[in-house]
Amino acid sequence: MDTRTIDRSHMQVTDEVAIQISAMNKWYGQFHVLRDINMTVYRGERIVVCGPSGSGKSTLIRCINRLEEHQSGQIIVDGTELSSDLKNIDKVRSEVGMVFQHFNLFPHLTILENCTLAPIWVRKVPKKEAEETAMHFLHKVKIPEQAHKYPGQLSGGQQQRVAIARSLCMRPRIMLFDEPTSALDPEMIKEVLDTMIQLAEEGMTMICVTHEMGFAQAVANRVIFMDQGQIVEQNEPREFFNNPQSDRTKLFLSQILGH
């Protein structure tokens, strides 16, 4: 993907469980979108989820912070089980950061306000402190000079980096990325991936739905392949790409790497 060497000193997978999903099923009406998902994510893991469109990969990570409701099975995030209990949901959501394909920045607020809103209103952090934290993370994603602009004035890549900073301002222990680079022009993909790599280097637990196979090879410790609502195959990246087991995986890889 790029020539940059990745600092792996902080990328350590511990044996502490961050997310535990067992026998989870989800339907959209009659459509069985996720079928018997079992998955354990350990603290410090960098997981890339890939698969053809409609395979349920986005739905899977959206279940982890309950943007989607699952109908059976169990999802435990940081020791909190997701059920219809609103308190648990809010607790999980404030611990889990999420980055969307279309950024979903709040267009009526400045970049700085986007980043301080949740810390101030959810975490009850004093405004001044929240602004300092926000500037810290805006520095980290390399756009502190845009703090007082509105999202509409920024490029797609910049907006996505702001979205990452906005999530980080809540000091999440887990980050979810839902196709973070799919809506970007090719020249902007790199700046967002660099930010994500930087995050991985700091030991963040990450689950990324992405088609950036270079990113998967560079930072992921595990690649999960989904098809028709099921986890078909998972392996560490080198094995996954060089020695795929199932026919479905082989076909998928030949299609996305074949050109």
Place this chain on the structure above:
Amino acid sequence: MANRNASYVRTQMLAPQSPPTSQIGAIRWMRENLFDGWISTVLTVLSILAIGALVSGLWPWLSNSIWNARNLTHCREILAGEPGACWAVINDRWLQLFFGFYPSDLYWRPVLAFVLLFVAIAPVLFPSVPRKVLAFSLAYPFLGVWLLWGGSVWGVTVAAAGFGVGYLALRLTRSAGTLVSTLAAIIAPVLWWLFLAVPVSGFLSGFAPLAIRSVPSREFGGFLISIVIGVSGIVLSLPLGVLLALGRRSSMPLIKSISVVFIEFVRGVPLITLLFTASLLLNYFLPPGTNFDLILRVIIMVTLFAAAYMAEVIRGGLAALPRGQFEAADALGLDYWKAQRLIIMPQALKISIPGIVNTFIGLFKDTTLVVFIGILDPIGLASAIRANSDWQGIYWELFLFIGAVFFIFCFGMSRYSMHLERRLKTDHR
């Protein structure tokens, strides 16, 4: 490739030049907008002729305006057969058109209330006004009511204290959960207003009788009543409309169906039937002897009517927001009310500004319908003035004047809404 003959490729960059003279200034504007082809030329000529005919017809009438005359007959004597407007009726009766039968020695009270109204809405309309003025905005409804209707100062104070009681109930029951504290915050002030307000204000009046002369509702009239009903309706219908719009989108079946039934019912009947209900039918359902002010009843009906339209306008704004905004708010851990207040409503209301102001303007003009239930608004007063033998037979001058005053208010709202749209524009498209 690079060596191929490419004479069209510039070797030297050109400096920008000014456009040809036929493409700038008034000539270009006229060519583009007035004489762009033969259809547009014909239409332009016809329009100029039509405007000319209108002005030449109206000009004698306006230029012969009579401002000072005792009555219409006097006007006609002065004009001696020439066409001319008799504005003397406005000169004679403008105070009545503005204040109705409000006691003339107390005119300062509605005027003061009107001036203070602008102080109260200033912090809401303009962010440059200090936020501390908002405290005055909250107190204004009670101050305004007291200035207009008069009476003991304790009546409105005790009524205002009801909100304090509600807040107190909310704070005291907070530990018992959201549902209990919400119910307490609603029930406690209602009990206060129903059972304690009258004895408490009576006791305080006996203690310190601070009162100004009271003016009964039947003496209100003219633009005073239009503005009282219009402003109260506008201020009350927006929050109610927001709640109804949210209710209609709620996932809770009971709240959703109550909202839908209310909106569809109120939108399904003409305002005039609601006003008749307020003035006539309501008395049958209230306990005998209840004195329920007619203006208050009209304000309630106008508010409910406008709120139903408002709800649909705001629902349109909510529907126009991308789903991602709701998801991002959720993903950051904001609860429902915080997400609504901080993320959803600021954007949905901004999208809905033209529709909201449309509803406001409609509401303000609809206040003239109260003439049918015997309230003397400007239209009602115009009839009353024409019933007087002095001014019998005068139409145009009265209605032009009333129309002009309404136009000033409505045009003001419209201009403000355009200013607001520009101010809130952050998308830089």
